[in-house]
Amino acid sequence: MNKMEKALHELGEMDELAARSSPIHELNATAKLLSTVVYIVTVVSFPKYALSALVPLLLWPVLLFQVSGIPVRVCFYKLRIVLPLVMAVGLFNPFFDRAPLLQLGPVAVSGGVVSMLTLMLKGVLCLMASFLLMATTPIDSLCASLRRLHVPKMLVTLLLLTYRYVGVMTEELAVMTDAYHLRAPGQKGIHVSAWGSFLGQLLLRSMDRAQELYASMLLRGYHEHFHYAPVKPFTARDGAYLVGSAALFLLLRFVDLAQLLGSLFVR
Amino acid sequence: MIEFQNVSFSYEKERPVLREVSFRIETGEAVGLIGANGAGKSTVMKLLLGLLSGEGKILIDGTEVKKENLKEIRRKLGFVLQNSDNQMFMPTVYEDMMFAPLNYMLTREEAEARVDAVLKELGLTELKHRHNHRISGGEKRMAAIATILAMEPEAVLMDEPTSALDPYNRRVVINTIRSLRQTKLITSHDLDMILDTCDRVILLSGGRVAADGPAEVILRDKALLEAHRMELPLCLQTRK
Ligand SMILES: Nc1ncnc2c1ncn2[C@@H]1O[C@H](COP(=O)(O)OP(=O)(O)OP(=O)(O)O)[C@@H](O)[C@H]1O
Ligand SMILES: [Mg+2]
Numbered sequence: 001m002n003k004m005e006k007a008l009h010e011l012g013e014m015d016e017l018a019a020r021s022s023p024i025h026e027l028n029a030t031a032k033l034l035s036t037v038v039y040i041v042t043v044v045s046f047p048k049y050a051l052s053a054l055v056p057l058l059l060w061p062v063l064l065f066q067v068s069g070i071p072v073r074v075c076f077y078k079l080r081i082v083l084p085l086v087m088a089v090g091l092f093n094p095f096f097d098r099a100p101l102l103q104l105g106p107v108a109v110s111g112g113v114v115s116m117l118t119l120m121l122k123g124v125l126c127l128m129a130s131f132l133l134m135a136t137t138p139i140d141s142l143c144a145s146l147r148r149l150h151v152p153k154m155l156v157t158l159l160l161l162t163y164r165y166v167g168v169m170t171e172e173l174a175v176m177t178d179a180y181h182l183r184a185p186g187q188k189g190i191h192v193s194a195w196g197s198f199l200g201q202l203l204l205r206s207m208d209r210a211q212e213l214y215a216s217m218l219l220r221g222y223h224e225h226f227h228y229a230p231v232k233p234f235t236a237r238d239g240a241y242l243v244g245s246a247a248l249f250l251l252l253r254f255v256d257l258a259q260l261l262g263s264l265f266v267r
Numbered sequence: 268m269i270e271f272q273n274v275s276f277s278y279e280k281e282r283p284v285l286r287e288v289s290f291r292i293e294t295g296e297a298v299g300l301i302g303a304n305g306a307g308k309s310t311v312m313k314l315l316l317g318l319l320s321g322e323g324k325i326l327i328d329g330t331e332v333k334k335e336n337l338k339e340i341r342r343k344l345g346f347v348l349q350n351s352d353n354q355m356f357m358p359t360v361y362e363d364m365m366f367a368p369l370n371y372m373l374t375r376e377e378a379e380a381r382v383d384a385v386l387k388e389l390g391l392t393e394l395k396h397r398h399n400h401r402i403s404g405g406e407k408r409m410a411a412i413a414t415i416l417a418m419e420p421e422a423v424l425m426d427e428p429t430s431a432l433d434p435y436n437r438r439v440v441i442n443t444i445r446s447l448r449q450t451k452l453i454t455s456h457d458l459d460m461i462l463d464t465c466d467r468v469i470l471l472s473g474g475r476v477a478a479d480g481p482a483e484v485i486l487r488d489k490a491l492l493e494a495h496r497m498e499l500p501l502c503l504q505t506r507k
Contacts, residue, residue: 015358016398138358164356167400171352212353215318219346220418221370228362228369 017070017135024068024136030145031238035245036133042249043125048115056257061128070135079127086127090119139163144226153224169206176202268294268328276321284310286474297451299461299482302471303496308454309349312424316346345420349427351411355399360410367418385416404431422450429457458500462486470495
């Protein structure tokens, strides 16, 4: 199995993760979606130096990992490509914001460092939350619930096709790299001279395939109402999950748990 | 009933693929569409489904294939693509088979009953909950055929249904095709299969219908087939 096929397998595994069963998987997709949105909004809304207040929000993803049985390892493994990007966002803050913010013994920590760490943590939390949503909800159910929330058809179809397109593209890439290496034995990577045509071919081929795939959906009666997606009814349990989790996020947003605990012990 | 009236089509302007093609397939007929590589067989299928549009008229049960009617027309046609990888897009075989029936507003129970019946008929019950990216090319082809049969279409279009299949599954597909009561239009280079499943054959060559008649006659005509870059079905070739 070459690298690309492995990547493809990983993508397939997302489907498989979503097809598992656990109390979280059993929940209604809309409830999970909304709860995730509230979580992300809460995380993003923290002020830029609120590192310690943000830390308790880690509790939620940790809890979800536990209950859903999705291994944390898988999450970080799958997000290993985007994670550094998200982490890099705040990288320059320490250079701009040098005013010391707090004193840890002899070390003065500048505002820039704290805001960088806060931004990184925000990024990681949001990624984990989105990953958990995807890993516990089949993409089609997610689309169905987006439609139910009146998200425009175009956007939802776009999301669905992007998800599938990534699969098609990795598959084509796997076939093409294999074909290339069979004819260029002993060569590492793809020679620069072939990059242009390789990329062009990749795009054309995957576009052709994606088009045929979409045609195949249309031919089998696809329309943006997602009747085919397994939808779990919205029950009292889902309501409780949504309200409960949202209340927890708001609580963590306005009550600084870390400080509260700190003040209990250090007195 | 499928009717082509003087249909012409080209992907690139200078290179016409079909030129004034006309034929008529009656309800319940089983027709084999044959021709060398690049003769335009897949193109005929795609025109029929409204995935491409050309000049001339294509009628399905008297309804013209054009944008306004596509929904109604596609409801009636089940199309097995030449490349099954592009046909199967849901995570599992089961979900793929449920896709069309549910879109056509069957209840889950009804759809599931249909799916089980088709799987049983094709002897694929074991594949039901397998993941599409973990089954072999031939298994995927069988599953693709199953997804189409689960639609219960009025006419079945199959583009190379037996390529990639082992002899056993090829036989299963042939028997399945024979047992279908629907109108059938099948393209293949497997002329033995065409001979086994179709009463009539249309031969495409140079963008035109080069021959149209009973399978028994056309597929036995060595000179005709060879003139269009084909050979007699293996079962009719006499060994030296
Ligand atoms: N997307 C396209 N763009 C340009 N030309 C195309 C395209 N698709 C097919 N063609 C050309 O149109 C002609 C007919 O193609 P088509 O796929 O219908 O052939 P076919 O009879 O199905 O062949 P095969 O037996 O190989 O499946 C071929 O010459 C092919 O090169
Ligand atoms: Mg073809």
